[in-house]
Amino acid sequence: MDKKKAIGFVVLLGLVSLFADITYEGARGVLGPFFQTLGASAAVVGFAMGFGEMIGYTFRLLSGFLSDATKKYWFFTILGYTVNLLVVPALALAGSWQFALALVVLERFGKALRTPARDAMLSYAAENVGVGWAFGLHEAMDQIGAITGPILVSLLLAWKNDYKLSFAFLAVPALTALVFLLSARIAYPKPDELRVKKYDVVPGKLGRSYWVYLVAVMLIAFGFADFPLIGFHLKGRMSDHLIPALYGYAMGVDALSALFFGKTYDRVGLSALMIATGLSAFFAPFAFLGSVPLAIAGVTLWGIGMGAQESIMRAVIADITPPDKRGGAYGFFFTCYGFAWFVGSWIMGILYERHAAFLVAVSVVSQVLAVLILFLLRRGRIREGD
Numbered sequence: 001m002d003k004k005k006a007i008g009f010v011v012l013l014g015l016v017s018l019f020a021d022i023t024y025e026g027a028r029g030v031l032g033p034f035f036q037t038l039g040a041s042a043a044v045v046g047f048a049m050g051f052g053e054m055i056g057y058t059f060r061l062l063s064g065f066l067s068d069a070t071k072k073y074w075f076f077t078i079l080g081y082t083v084n085l086l087v088v089p090a091l092a093l094a095g096s097w098q099f100a101l102a103l104v105v106l107e108r109f110g111k112a113l114r115t116p117a118r119d120a121m122l123s124y125a126a127e128n129v130g131v132g133w134a135f136g137l138h139e140a141m142d143q144i145g146a147i148t149g150p151i152l153v154s155l156l157l158a159w160k161n162d163y164k165l166s167f168a169f170l171a172v173p174a175l176t177a178l179v180f181l182l183s184a185r186i187a188y189p190k191p192d193e194l195r196v197k198k199y200d201v202v203p204g205k206l207g208r209s210y211w212v213y214l215v216a217v218m219l220i221a222f223g224f225a226d227f228p229l230i231g232f233h234l235k236g237r238m239s240d241h242l243i244p245a246l247y248g249y250a251m252g253v254d255a256l257s258a259l260f261f262g263k264t265y266d267r268v269g270l271s272a273l274m275i276a277t278g279l280s281a282f283f284a285p286f287a288f289l290g291s292v293p294l295a296i297a298g299v300t301l302w303g304i305g306m307g308a309q310e311s312i313m314r315a316v317i318a319d320i321t322p323p324d325k326r327g328g329a330y331g332f333f334f335t336c337y338g339f340a341w342f343v344g345s346w347i348m349g350i351l352y353e354r355h356a357a358f359l360v361a362v363s364v365v366s367q368v369l370a371v372l373i374l375f376l377l378r379r380g381r382i383r384e385g386d
Helices: 002-028 031-037 042-070 073-086 089-093 097-129 131-160 163-169 171-187 208-222 227-234 242-268 271-280 283-289 292-320 323-354 356-379
Strands: none
Touching (some): 002 073, 002 097, 002 242, 031 042, 031 163, 031 227, 042 097, 073 097, 073 171, 089 097, 097 292, 131 242, 131 292, 163 171, 208 323, 271 292, 283 292, 283 356, 323 356
16 A cells, blocks of 8 residues: 555656646757847857756755755745746746846756755655656656657747747646645645665765765766757757757657666666766767767767666665755755756857867766766665765
8 A cells, every 4th residue: 555655646746747847848948049049149058057057956955954954845845846837937028138047047946946855755755666666757757748848839939930929838837737736745745654665874874875976976967968058059950940849859768768777777776877877978979060860869868868867866865865864965966966067068068169079078078987986886885874
């Protein structure tokens, strides 16, 4: 019965994420071209996306520790989703890239408020069904929305070629996500009761494995170019309405990758993340240096990497941290990840304006180094607490 309840909780949170992703991923797929219509340069796009991600990840440190300290996981989750979702349709009001940037940052701030608390609650249910599978299923449902959103926006742009109309439409899935979220709150007021697992980490302490793992994660994030920069590169090489469709395709790859590597993680552990990172490390040469068909191949590898990052990376945290510190552990993890993403995104935007080959070199080297660190970590005891 507990396992069925745990699966129900994972699925219900997955439905929230599905409609949430229709909302903000639908917008995200066209942010690069949209910023360009507002007069922004490639460096501004790189800065805007990276800065938004940095804010979205940095504040997770505070929200994660606060959720642990207060145990008000639902409060932070509901407040964060409300901010995260309702500002997206407001992009229809943006008349300058500065105002659009402010809205992007606010949307990421909302995500910062809710993600550590939500993932802590999700990890409790995951203990019943396997952390890799649970986070993989959640990510797969999440990505169904991430596929649907860009496709809907693509169709709207093909019909009317109006970015602002497309943003306004996204109010519908935003409200739907909030309805599912409130339903989850009513059905599962105390998700910590779903916990069953015994831990071999030191209670209340984040061990050496956690900190070494963060170094590898930061290198992966640093070298992983954001899709708006890829979209910026592809504008003029393909029709505008095909760029969000390509992003939707990448989210489909992401979903399948999350399911496959999530289940694989439950069987082989950290090797699953090593394989996924090794595959995705070479997305940049295809995406930025080749023809449109090769760029599609690069986006495929990019989607594989995203699926692993959104599922296995979070599953590892659930395996190497004690439950009473998990909100803070997720918060600090996401903060480090987001800071590295911001610095890398900004630098790669600048390098792209010099020559795309510089961007490619930094991207590949960073991720290959991450694989080497993961290999060294795998040789030790991933659950150690010293």
